[in-house]
Amino acid sequence: MKIFLIALFLLAITLGAGPGIHLVNPDPTDPGASFTTFGLPTIYVWGLLWYVVQFSVILVAYFRYWKTDE
Amino acid sequence: MNSLGELGNVPHVILGLYLLLLLALGILGYRRRQGESEEDYYLAGRGQGWVVSSLTIMATFFSSFALLGAPGMVYRDGVVFALFSLNVPVAGVAIYLLGSRIRRIGRDKGYLTPADMIADHYDSPAALRLLVALVGLLYAVPYVVIQIQAGGILSQQLFPGTDAFEIGACLLAAITMVYVVVGGMRSVAWTDVLQGGLLVGGMLLAGIAAVGVLGGPGPFFEAVAKLPPKSLSAPGTTGRWTPELLFTASLFASLGSMIQPAQWMRFYAARSNEVLRRSALIFAAVLTLCFFFGVMLVGLGGQVLYPLVDDAGEYRTTDTGAVLPHPDVGATPGEFDQILVVVLKNHLPELMGPAGVILATLVLVAIMAAAMSTADSNLHALSALITHDVYDQFVRPQGSQRERTWVGRALIAAVTVLALILVIVARRSDSNPLGMIVILGLLAIAFSTQLLPMTVDMLFLQRGTREGAIVGLITGLATIFLLSPFWSMVAGDAFGGVLGSMKKMIDIGAWGLLFNVLVFAALSWRSRLRQ
Numbered sequence: 139m140k141i142f143l144i145a146l147f148l149l150a151i152t153l154g155a156g157p158g159i160h161l162v163n164p165d166p167t168d169p170g171a172s173f174t175t176f177g178l179p180t181i182y183v184w185g186l187l188w189y190v191v192q193f194s195v196i197l198v199a200y201f202r203y204w205k206t207d208e
Numbered sequence: 209m210n211s212l213g214e215l216g217n218v219p220h221v222i223l224g225l226y227l228l229l230l231l232a233l234g235i236l237g238y239r240r241r242q243g244e245s246e247e248d249y250y251l252a253g254r255g256q257g258w259v260v261s262s263l264t265i266m267a268t269f270f271s272s273f274a275l276l277g278a279p280g281m282v283y284r285d286g287v288v289f290a291l292f293s294l295n296v297p298v299a300g301v302a303i304y305l306l307g308s309r310i311r312r313i314g315r316d317k318g319y320l321t322p323a324d325m326i327a328d329h330y331d332s333p334a335a336l337r338l339l340v341a342l343v344g345l346l347y348a349v350p351y352v353v354i355q356i357q358a359g360g361i362l363s364q365q366l367f368p369g370t371d372a373f374e375i376g377a378c379l380l381a382a383i384t385m386v387y388v389v390v391g392g393m394r395s396v397a398w399t400d401v402l403q404g405g406l407l408v409g410g411m412l413l414a415g416i417a418a419v420g421v422l423g424g425p426g427p428f429f430e431a432v433a434k435l436p437p438k439s440l441s442a443p444g445t446t447g448r449w450t451p452e453l454l455f456t457a458s459l460f461a462s463l464g465s466m467i468q469p470a471q472w473m474r475f476y477a478a479r480s481n482e483v484l485r486r487s488a489l490i491f492a493a494v495l496t497l498c499f500f501f502g503v504m505l506v507g508l509g510g511q512v513l514y515p516l517v518d519d520a521g522e523y524r525t526t527d528t529g530a531v532l533p534h535p536d537v538g539a540t541p542g543e544f545d546q547i548l549v550v551v552l553k554n555h556l557p558e559l560m561g562p563a564g565v566i567l568a569t570l571v572l573v574a575i576m577a578a579a580m581s582t583a584d585s586n587l588h589a590l591s592a593l594i595t596h597d598v599y600d601q602f603v604r605p606q607g608s609q610r611e612r613t614w615v616g617r618a619l620i621a622a623v624t625v626l627a628l629i630l631v632i633v634a635r636r637s638d639s640n641p642l643g644m645i646v647i648l649g650l651l652a653i654a655f656s657t658q659l660l661p662m663t664v665d666m667l668f669l670q671r672g673t674r675e676g677a678i679v680g681l682i683t684g685l686a687t688i689f690l691l692s693p694f695w696s697m698v699a700g701d702a703f704g705g706v707l708g709s710m711k712k713m714i715d716i717g718a719w720g721l722l723f724n725v726l727v728f729a730a731l732s733w734r735s736r737l738r739q
Contacts (some may be wrong), residue, residue, distance in 0.1 A: 173441065
């Protein structure tokens, strides 16, 4: 589970603010390109999605793995 | 139409109350001191709770960049820079993963500065201690100077007048200096609580204001959807933010910022593991949301209200092709970061009347809080680095605890006065004496990132050696200088454009880190083989 969480967190930063942007990045030179999803800029929605993943990982780690004692 | 100038003395009163409160907290920190020891002055007796720790870590993490630079970047480059917000959860994780270990080892061995731990671990009491202290200075000095300058610029915005810049810079410097000198870490952290609260509130309020000015979330995003295609895609208007550059900048900005000296000392100062555990969660939740739903929306709203393109749909550019802001925002490529101030000043009072003026003033005070909280943390850390890592070790090892804390206080006063003189002289000079400092400021995070290989090795791997650590760190720092504008000034295009291409590929700090890790690992492996 720990390894899964670490991998998911790294995946979230790599896809969210890294090379993964290429998957959703609209081509600015394409006149037919769509720049929005659900009425918001696609890239903004992409960032929010991966933030939710990052924070979910942090929440699980906080309650299950991060120690409160010394 | 209302404007900030039409509400008489309200901005003066709000700012005055804020500064008085800071002084009061500074004095309270002094009265609560527990003797004249370095541990009490620099680490508040290692007794900080989670509310103070989380807010002081936040306030130290965000400089005036959070409220001026970040929305300015979105205003210039578009929505792609909003993804930079994803560096904040990484920093949050680092608070627990790195911070809790740093705190435990620091408490057990009585460390005060990052160099204490690194020099002790690698058994290098002189070379590595001085190198790590140098990295700390390279980080802290430009931040102190730039934040004092930011105070002057903000004062100009709040109170237009002939000497507004000088008065603002002097006020920021003097009040910050007083409360850091008198109360040390306790005063810095308590004032950071106030400043961190203002910062978080200011970031969210600015976003709400930007959306409100355009008629609410629906009309706001309808207008944003009609922005030029470059503003809604990567690599953005200027073509700078390729996904690869954004990735390395996000990753290493967060880690580099979390192991810079002032943050490192905050980990030492935490009372328990639980304090850093909670701080990490609060940091990742609150600050990322402030970015996504706060200041980033100001940049996008700014592009709607003050378009970068003219009526013919062409970008306004300089003779060299650099994109320019709307004329109402600024006349040079360096003035994109005025967008938040322009939106607040021009639209919030119009939208909300006197309440809008008060809210706009509060956000502008929040910018000052961001500048002061960064300046105070770095001044305090700078004093620890010079006093503890240099004076105590090499100049007067026999000095008493009382002598050391007073040397630290004198240093804070001296550095503040020198930084203030530099800022004011630069303001009145035709040349640009602050140019070098500004470049150093841009490289500050890249420098502190070079401590990462040693930090990870010390806390988790324990495979590195002194030789590897020293040469790796020097290699990382040298790589940054080679890729910085300093090298271009000295040697021109000595490598036939190779360095320029490297800079466009990934962040400078990431290049430094790559060579640093390679050399650190190779030399450590060789040293271990010899042993």
